[in-house]
Amino acid sequence: MDILNRLAESIDYIEKHLDQPLKHEEIAQIAYCSKFHYQRMFYMLTGVTLADYIRKRRLTVAAQELAASHIKVVDAAFKYGYNTPESFSKAFSRLHGISPSQAREKGRTLRAFPRLSFHIQIKGVEDMNYKIVEKEPFQVIGKALEVTVKDDQNKKDIPAFWNELNHNGFTDSLKPDIGPLGFLGVCMDFNDQADTFNYVIGVEKTTADTPAGCVGKSIPAATWAVFEAIGPVNPAVQATWERIFSEWFPATGYELANAPQFEAYPEDGDIMAQDHITEIWIPVVKQK
Missing domain, CATH: 3.20.80.10 (Regulatory factor, effector binding domain)
Structure with a gap:
């Protein structure tokens, strides 16, 4: 179970630093893994890459903030790791199907990529010899x-x-x-x-x-x-x-x-x- 606890701690770290630079090496260290092994294990367990998970979580939180506050699009772009408002808008539109400005409109549907949690899945179908x-x-x-x-x-x-x-x-x-x-x-x-x-x-x-x-x-x-x-x-x-x-x-x-x-x-x-x-x-x- 230790490995699950350490993975959970690495997810906590990611969630607390979505609005800050995130280095994969530092995330891996929390799980006591090399960067390579952590990224491979992460993908095997979740089906998404570490970089893709961070990107989708940032865009999910950014959408929630745009919808609930008066933050400017340009400020949201820089806050969640994008170098330009244009690159932020493109990524935002790919995930949510609407522009960051449209996310402010009442009644707009936003897509949420949920935070991960880890647990053992007991399948009971095949033994692992x-x-x-x-x-x-x-x-x-x-x-x-x-x-x-x-x-x-x-x-x-x-x-x-x-x-x-x-x-x-x-x-x-x-x-x-x-x-x-x-x-x-x-x-x-x-x-x-x-x-x-x-x-x-x-x-x-x-x-x-x-x-x-x-x-x-x-x-x-x-x-x-x-x-x-x-x-x-x-x-x-x-x-x-x-x-x-x-x-x-x-x-x-x-x-x-x-x-x-x-x-x-x-x-x-x-x-x-x-x-x-x-x-x-x-x-x-x-x-x-």
Whole structure:
């Protein structure tokens, strides 16, 4: 439950500072998370990005203030984080369907994006089977791509990266070196300042040599929670990630550790098969 309490505290902080500059790093610190992990967890739990939530909450509160007071539109724009009245008016109109000036008119309908609250959702439909694995340090060999989480660009770039390496023969070239985990898709080297991370497609290194054209990445020793996503990779993997953050973490005594995360795919698996199994490896620590 600690994770839910900390998320609730971060929402309290956002609500108290809607009319002030909000830095994602400071919000994440309240939840004892890195910026990257907080933003990812926030999206998994809510279905909206942190930036979008803040924007919609500011526009909701701004509309209420315009309707109930004599604040000028230009003052409301600056108060809620917009550089110009024009940019404020455009964003306001997209959410509410009317201009800020029209919000003053009696009888106008305004849209309210509600404040979030967090709780455990007991579904009782499917068990979440997992295992805890202690694994020594290992290396991954493959190709790396720096991707950004801004505007969910990583969700476009990573599938395109897989397609590229599958079609140009690179993944086939790794098969002689493939380890027991199969093919790996690793998220690592998180850069909170730039909102980027490295995504590595490769295999666990099992020989002394690194094949030509490959980079080597070190994965530290860690405790891992390992989950099975059963079914076609899309949507089974994404659905399992969502359940991990929305159901498993809040209900257990574990927290996300600051280490790489990865998905493991069988060497010859059919990613579209109903019985295909993708393993999701998440580094964890026991709550203090």
